[in-house]
Amino acid sequence: METPVGALLKTLNAVRKRTDFKTDICDHLETLFFECLGLECRLIVELGAGDGESTFVLERVAKLWNAKLVSVDIEDRKEVASYKNRHFIKMNDIEFAGHFKDWCKENGIEPHIDILFIDTSHLYEHTLREIEAWFPFLSARSKSIFHDTNLRKVFIRKDGSRGKGWNNERGVVRAIENYFEQSFDEETDFIDYKKGWLIRHYTHCNGLMILDRNRA
Numbered sequence: 612m613e614t615p616v617g618a619l620l621k622t623l624n625a626v627r628k629r630t631d632f633k634t635d636i637c638d639h640l641e642t643l644f645f646e647c648l649g650l651e652c653r654l655i656v657e658l659g660a661g662d663g664e665s666t667f668v669l670e671r672v673a674k675l676w677n678a679k680l681v682s683v684d685i686e687d688r689k690e691v692a693s694y695k696n697r698h699f700i701k702m703n704d705i706e707f708a709g710h711f712k713d714w715c716k717e718n719g720i721e722p723h724i725d726i727l728f729i730d731t732s733h734l735y736e737h738t739l740r741e742i743e744a745w746f747p748f749l750s751a752r753s754k755s756i757f758h759d760t761n762l763r764k765v766f767i768r769k770d771g772s773r774g775k776g777w778n779n780e781r782g783v784v785r786a787i788e789n790y791f792e793q794s795f796d797e798e799t800d801f802i803d804y805k806k807g808w809l810i811r812h813y814t815h816c817n818g819l820m821i822l823d824r825n826r827a
């Protein structure tokens with residue numbers, strides 16, 4: 612029988628292997644895994660499943676915690692994962708936020724999100740609306756993770772290799788700045804603390820911002 616440590620190591624190896632695919636998020640997969648594993652969670656919500664890189668990690672974290680994973684995408688991304696406790700919702704994420712409470716009730720889930728992962732349009736107005744629509748569902752102790760906080764035409768991975776991005780006019784990071792009423796230099800790695808949130812940022816691979824809150 613597999614021990615919990617054995618399951619964890621096996622999962623970590625699978626996540627590490629996944630980083631061999633050189634994508635715009637590959638450098639963050641291991642970080643995402645450990646960050647999410649460090650918070651006992653019951654409900655993970657992923658906005659933007661895309662080709663399933665983040666889903667690959669989040670479904671494994673959900674499995675280790677025996678948590679539910681809700682993945683939302685406007686495109687049909689049901690098939691990118693196989694975890695039995697993953698619910699895939701094909702809908703605009705802002706629209707789904709409006710139904711989220713009822714949807715949770717219908718599915719016997721408490722509408723308290725422990726981990727919120729956001730990786731959708733990367734546009735300023737939309738990200739503002741995502742924060743406004745989804746943050747009220749966050750648990751007292753929770754983590755919100757944004758990809759593409761340092762999106763630009765060419766991005767650089769940790770190994771020095773480059774990939775093609777686009778100029779979103781700082782859409783994601785500007786929306787986060789609006790929330791915190793503070794500017795951030797997304798071209799640097801930094802740690803900050805504001806409004807009860809620990810804020811950490813990684814520049815490479817289009818940028819990843821991790822916000823931790825503990826209101827308990």
Ligand SMILES: C[S@@+](CC[C@H](N)C(=O)[O-])C[C@H]1O[C@@H](n2cnc3c(N)ncnc32)[C@H](O)[C@@H]1O
Pocket residue numbers: 636658659660661662663664665666683684685686702703704705730731732
């Ligand atoms: C960059 S991809 C996500 C990549 C994915 N997180 C990964 O790691 O492979 C962005 C996804 O967000 C979805 N999307 C864009 N706008 C959306 C919206 N308003 N609501 C839900 N999904 C949206 C797109 O269909 C696309 O699949």
